[in-house]
Amino acid sequence: MNLSKYVEKNSEKLKSNAVIMEGSGLDIKGRPMIVLGVKGLVYIQINLRTGERDVHSSNAPIVYNPVWELIKLLNSIFDGEKVKLKGFYDDITPLSKEVTELLDKYDQDPEELRKSLGIYKLKNNDLRSLFTEPTCNIDGIISGYVGKGSKTIVPSSVSVKLDFRLVPNQDPKKIFSSLLEHVKNQGFNVEIIEMGLEKPVRTEPNTAVTKAMVSSAKKVYSTEPLIIPNAAGTQPMGLFFDLGIKEIVSAIGVGTPSSNAHAPNENVKIENFYKAIEHAYEFYNEYEKI
Structure with missing residues (x-):
């Protein structure tokens, strides 16, 4: 900023x-x-609150759990394969011949990259997707009790940070507006904080x-x-x-x-x-x- x-x-x-x-x-x-x-980037925080304080989990049959509500919202935004915001993919430009030639020369070994990153398994061995595919990623979720031992509660609030990585010609402002409209149409009462927009x-x-x-x-x-x-x-x-x-x-x-x-x-x-x-x-x- x-x-x-x-x-x-x-x-x-x-x-x-x-x-x-x-x-x-x-x-x-x-x-x-x-x-x-x-x-590019659209980086946001979503805050969802269902009560003034956490309550005993015996009340689960009659109170909303904000984490389950957030899960519903997140699944409506991204289904694990595609971002479901209206118009998200509409403005993506086809790869030029020059760009395609550069990508054809990208000879990194997926297994070597996996080891260097310290992860157990790649979900995609086509490493060119790193540069050509837009993404929706959950950076972190905070809610409820996660300390030692047990504490049976229904949380009263949840927060999640999301980032969308964008490819050429996608407009971060347009996508952020689409996100706001999507959440409104889904009927969720949440606070959305814009934390970074980059072209x-x-x-x-x-x-x-x-x-x-x-x-x-x-x-x-x-x-x-x-x-x-x-x-x-x-x-x-x-x-x-x-x-x-x-x-x-x-x-x-x-x-x-x-x-x-x-x-x-x-x-x-x-x-x-x-x-x-x-x-x-x-x-x-x-x-x-x-």
Whole structure:
């Protein structure tokens, strides 16, 4: 939110030919990733309250449990395969030939990625879906008693945080409005808090900033970089895209799939910092030539 205010206030000062954002990194094979965009985001919190206080669970036959009500609402939003909000998929643009070619070169091994993430099973071995499919995700739910031992209650409230990752041309404001309308039509009396809206962005592969980033990466890492049409996650690229800057990439990163991003023991290797410094130096030299 602070960044958006700053960009809006200093729009003239920030106008430029290109933007580089840190946030990519190295893949499992140690190749530098050059990410040409990001998924968008709709991040919300839903609060549902059915009473002034928790009550004894013997009252379950006559009182509403807010968690069961929330489950009904969540199932009406996402059925495990598709998001059921009106118009959610309508504006998605088909993949261009250039983007399809980049995805065909994405040669990560699903089993290696699974191990690096520390998860037990992938629900989808087509890793290209990370970049091409929008998602609906539950980040966390808080309700009731979860301490040691037993406490038989019907909770009086529940809160859930949800994020929707969006692909190019999906409008976060439009989808947020669709969500509000959906909840209203379903008859649920809840509070919905908008916690973050970000536009999806995808830069064309043949731009000057991309060419310079690729050539400089080859020099520093002595290998072909992995070019990805957009990240599976989100950065505030849309703020700069709205300024008229059409060349925006996320590159010169230091993290790896095992860096435990947003998790305990988040980490990076010190040597990757030095490589990133060298990459930045070489990039500016290359970009100046184009």
